[in-house]
Amino acid sequence: MCGIVGYIGEKEAAPILVEGLKKLEYRGYDSAGVAVFKDGEISIRKRKGRLAILDEEVTKNPAKGNIGIGHTRWATHGAPSDINSHPHCNNDCSVTIVHNGIIENYMDLKEDLVAKGYRFLSETDTEVIAHLIDDLYKTDLLTAVQEAAKLLKGSYALGVMSTKDPGKIIAVRKDSPLVVGLGERENFIASDIPAILSHTRRVYLLDDNEIAILTADDVKVLDKYGEEAGKQVFKVDWDAADAEKGGYDYFMHKEIHEQPKALRDTMTSRISAENEDIVLDKIKLGKDELKNINKVYIVACGTAYHAGLIGKYVIEKYARIPVEADIASEFRYRNPIVDENTLLIVVSQSGETADTLAAMRLVRESKGRVMAITNVIGSTISREADDVMYTWAGPEIAVASTKAYTTQLTCMYMIGLHLGLLKETITKDFYNRIRTALLRSPEDIEFVLKQEEKIREFAYNNFKVEDMFFLGRGLDNYVAMEGSLKMKEISYIHSEAYPAGELKHGTIALVEEGTIIIALCTQEEVFEKMMSNIKEVKARGAYILAFAQEKNKAIEKEADQVFYIKDTEDDLASIGTVVYLQLLAYYLSVARGCDVDKPRNLAKSVTVE
Numbered sequence: 001m002c003g004i005v006g007y008i009g010e011k012e013a014a015p016i017l018v019e020g021l022k023k024l025e026y027r028g029y030d031s032a033g034v035a036v037f038k039d040g041e042i043s044i045r046k047r048k049g050r051l052a053i054l055d056e057e058v059t060k061n062p063a064k065g066n067i068g069i070g071h072t073r074w075a076t077h078g079a080p081s082d083i084n085s086h087p088h089c090n091n092d093c094s095v096t097i098v099h100n101g102i103i104e105n106y107m108d109l110k111e112d113l114v115a116k117g118y119r120f121l122s123e124t125d126t127e128v129i130a131h132l133i134d135d136l137y138k139t140d141l142l143t144a145v146q147e148a149a150k151l152l153k154g155s156y157a158l159g160v161m162s163t164k165d166p167g168k169i170i171a172v173r174k175d176s177p178l179v180v181g182l183g184e185r186e187n188f189i190a191s192d193i194p195a196i197l198s199h200t201r202r203v204y205l206l207d208d209n210e211i212a213i214l215t216a217d218d219v220k221v222l223d224k225y226g227e228e229a230g231k232q233v234f235k236v237d238w239d240a241a242d243a244e245k246g247g248y249d250y251f252m253h254k255e256i257h258e259q260p261k262a263l264r265d266t267m268t269s270r271i272s273a274e275n276e277d278i279v280l281d282k283i284k285l286g287k288d289e290l291k292n293i294n295k296v297y298i299v300a301c302g303t304a305y306h307a308g309l310i311g312k313y314v315i316e317k318y319a320r321i322p323v324e325a326d327i328a329s330e331f332r333y334r335n336p337i338v339d340e341n342t343l344l345i346v347v348s349q350s351g352e353t354a355d356t357l358a359a360m361r362l363v364r365e366s367k368g369r370v371m372a373i374t375n376v377i378g379s380t381i382s383r384e385a386d387d388v389m390y391t392w393a394g395p396e397i398a399v400a401s402t403k404a405y406t407t408q409l410t411c412m413y414m415i416g417l418h419l420g421l422l423k424e425t426i427t428k429d430f431y432n433r434i435r436t437a438l439l440r441s442p443e444d445i446e447f448v449l450k451q452e453e454k455i456r457e458f459a460y461n462n463f464k465v466e467d468m469f470f471l472g473r474g475l476d477n478y479v480a481m482e483g484s485l486k487m488k489e490i491s492y493i494h495s496e497a498y499p500a501g502e503l504k505h506g507t508i509a510l511v512e513e514g515t516i517i518i519a520l521c522t523q524e525e526v527f528e529k530m531m532s533n534i535k536e537v538k539a540r541g542a543y544i545l546a547f548a549q550e551k552n553k554a555i556e557k558e559a560d561q562v563f564y565i566k567d568t569e570d571d572l573a574s575i576g577t578v579v580y581l582q583l584l585a586y587y588l589s590v591a592r593g594c595d596v597d598k599p600r601n602l603a604k605s606v607t608v609e
Contacts, residue, residue, distance in 0.1 A: 002029060002086075002100040003072040004178065005195045006159040006169050009186025009216045013068030014045075014058050020188075020195035021070050022051055025598065029072035030080035034058065035087040035096045038065030040163055042096050046085035066216070067169065069159040069189075071098035077106070078123025088127040090134035091119055094163045095141075097133070099126040100191055101155035101176040109151065125154075133160065141165035142213055145172060146226070149211070155354065159189050172211040177352045177380060180204040180212045180219055182233065187214045193236055194395060201236040205378040234378055250596040252398035252490070256582050257449060260442035262403040263575075265392035266410045271417075273439055276428070278418045282388040283371065285343075287422045293343045293369070296323040299331050299359045300347035303401040304408060306482040307373075308347050310574055311412035313475055317571070318420035328355035332362050342368035345415070349396060349404040351379020360384065373411045375404055389415065398597045400489045402582050405482065406445070406575055413438055413572065437569040444566045444576040451563060452583055458545065458561065459587030465516055469507075470497040470581075471537075472520035473530060479574045480520050483581030490589040490599045500533040513541030518581070521548040521555055522565065522573035534558045547577050 003024030007013045017034045032054040033046025043063040047053045051072070071086035078084040089096040103109070106125035109132055114120070118131045129148060137144040141162045149156075155175035161168065171178055171189045181188030181196040181203050188196040189212070193203060206212060209224035210231075221229040248254035271278050296315060298308035305327055312325040326336075328346075332355075338344070344363040348356045351374035360370050360381060372385035375393050382388045391407035417434060420426035468487060470480035477499045484497035498507045500519075511517070517537050521530040527548075534544055535558060546559035549567050556562055565576035589596045 002074050002191070003195065004069070004098050004100055004157060004159055004189060004191040005071075006069040006098075006171065006189035006214070007186065008067045008167075008169050008188075008214050009183065010066060011186065013065055014063045016199070017068050017070035018051065018055050018058060019198070020190060021054075021072050023194040023197070024072055024190075024192055025051060029074050031075075031082070031085035032070070032072045033085045033087055034063060034068055034070040035089070035098075035161070036063035036065035036068035037161055037163065037166065038067075040166070042089065042093050042161070042163060044087055044089065044093070044096065046082060046087065048080050048082050048085060067161060067167070069096065069098045069161060069169065076102055077125045084122045084124050086126060088122060088124065088130045090130045095130050095134045095137070096161055097126065097130050098159045099129060100157040100178075101174075103128060103152055103156065104154035105152070106154075129156075129158065133162075137162070137164065141168060141170055142211070145170045146211065149174070149209070157191060167215055169214040170211065171206070171214065172209075173206045174208050175354065175357065175380070177350075178206045180206065180214065180221070182219060185216055187216065187219050189214065197236060202233050203236065204231045205234050205383075207383065208380070249590075250398065250586075252400055252402060252586055252596050255396055255398055255402045256579065256586065258394065259403045259406050259579060260445045260449075262391075262393040262407050263410050263442045263445065265394075266407045267414070267439065268392070271414055271435060271438065273436070276432075278414055278421065280389055280414065280418055282390070283415075283418070285369070285371065285387050289369070290419065290422050292341050293321065294341045295337075296321050296343045296345065297331070297336065297338070297363070298323060298325045298345045298347065299328045299356060301328050301353055301355055303405045303482060303485060304347040304349060304353075304356075306478060306485065307405055307408035307412060308345070309478040309481070310409055310475060311345065311347075311416070313478070314412050314416035314571065315419060318416040318426050319423050320425045321419070321423075328353065328359045331359045336362075338363050338366040338368045340367040342366070343371060344368055345371045345373065346381060346385070347373045347408055348379075348381050349375045349391075349393075349401055349408075351376040351381040353381070357381055357384075371415075373408055373415075375407070399599055399602050400486055400585070400596075406578065409575055410438070410441070434569055434571060437572045440568070441572060441575045444568060444572075445579050447566050448576050448579045448583075451580070454563070455580065455583045456587045459584060460591050462516065463588055463591035466494060467510075468493055468495040468516045468518065469510065470495065470518040470520070471500040471503070471530075471533060472497070473500050473526040474523045475571065475574050476520035476523055476526075476530075476577070479578050479581070480518070482578055483518060483520075483585070486582055486585035487588070489602060490585055490596055491592055491594060492600075493588060493592075500530055503533055503536055508536060508540065511537050511540045511542050515540075515542045517542045517544050518584075519544050519546040519559065520577060521546055521552065522577055523570050524549075524552075525570070527552060531555065531558055547580055549573060
């Protein structure tokens with residue numbers, strides 16, 4: 001959620017820190033700050049609000065020095081304010097820190113520190129860490145940070161510097177992402193690679209309980225025992241231009257249009273028209289291991305959870321294994337039945353989602369097997385899973401997920417087919433049909449994108465609407481849930497998704513004259529039933545915007561307006577349909593004057609529970 005950047009070298013630190021923080025704006029934040037060290041003093045500039053406010057402050061009132069740490073904060077302890085913003089320091093500002101995560105025992109630590117005479121200015125858990133390090137400082141900064149880490153309960157990524165130990169930054173992580181960038185006579189820390197990509201492509205990916213000591217000329221990484229960790233340099237091979245808007249008004253719009261390429265990249269080398277086998281590069285689950293699996297859980301949050309619901313349908317249908325899809329924040333607290341015969345599939349765009357990571361570790365403690373679907377190489381989830389399938393979506397900057405979702409769906413279909421072939425529960429003919437349709441799905445999206453102007457027209461004609469309802473059956477219901485979430489996330493229109501069969505069990509009471517109903521009608525098996533549901537809400541004055549496959553023109557008799565996807569296998573209709581819903585939410589958001597890429601109160605990567 002929050003962003004960390006640190007610099008040590010020969011250049012002025014403050015401009016580099018602000019530049020790096022701008023690359024992390026997509027993570028969501030409500031305040032920002034920097035701390036810079038020079039001539040025995042640490043200068044701090046921090047402000048509530050957008051980075052532009054901090055940037056102006058640093059320009060008017062420069063913080064000079066060649067060593068510094070910066071932060072964008074998303075409030076957890078204490079309301080957004082200048083005082084609660086990071087960086088935080090001890091009482092004489094000899095120790096300064098930035099922190100991502102949550103310290104669960106901060107109140108106990110705070111009480112002890114207050115008893116020792118420490119004064120607290122903020123409401124944050126982070127300020128406790130600065131005072132704690134000061135209290136433990138006996139010989140050097142590294143030892144003090146190591147001792148403090150032993151006392152902290154919760155999650156943290158820390159960047160620390162001190163006037164008592166100049167020319168050094170200490171970084172440590174536990175359950176919160178942190179990387180170290182390696183430069184020429186300069187080094188960096190960051191919570192995510194884009195922050196430092198314009199300066200270096202060589203990084204260390206810190207693991208839990210590892211601690212890095214940075215000087216301008218050297219980086220050492222120690223394990224939890226204080227020994228050299230022997231880290232391997234990770235070379236970043238994606239282009240910084242991928243994180244720019246490329247001529248689009250918003251990152252979300254750009255990322256919607258990147259979906260055909262993202263799907264092709266995700267399928268490349270894994271599934272093809274020429275090869276009858278599926279090659280899932282990082283998945284080692286074979287036929288023998290699969291024999292012992294008697295239960296599958298799919299666990300995720302938000303949009304990734306909606307992809308998991310479709311994954312549940314696909315795996316049960318293709319592999320005939322019982323599957324439960326669950327929200328990660330609920331899964332671990334309901335005492336799930338897991339053992340060595342359980343397969344957990346976790347889905348996370350960032351690979352750092354705290355609740356998903358916690359669920360994953362719970363299953364591993366019970367000797368279950370974990371498969372991860374993620375977009376970030378080297379993320380914590382990817383490193384701790386037994387099997388990994390990467391979605392080659394590229395960087396996704398907008399908070400509202402689009403291409404991450406459709407590539408997650410693509411992975412779910414490939415995993416379902418893979419398991420079905422291993423178990424011999426699908427025929428070759430069925431496999432070939434689904435494979436062919438899946439390979440054609442980028443073209444199906446391109447077909448939808450050509451209808452964009454019509455979606456835009458509908459949005460601008462209806463942007464004042466305050467309520468909207470999504471209806472669907474089977475897979476369409478799961479797509480409706482994602483469409484409704486997108487609508488809420490970025491346009492702030494109240495929307496709800498309901499299984500259409502539940503209409504007569506209460507939901508229809510909400511329908512009145514002029515109510516907009518988004519009716520998803522792509523599933524042949526329940527098409528006639530959906531037609532009946534449309535008639536029910538039409539009779540009560542609803543306006544119907546319907547989505548169907550081209551072959552089902554009969555829907556025009558009942559719906560007020562229809563958008564078509566190209567004819568495809570019903571199982572794969574979700575991919576084209578959801579792109580329409582992404583565009584609908586996008587254009588309604590633009591028409592309403594909302595901040596599309598940075599919707600209020602939301603963050604891109606939720607790294608706290």
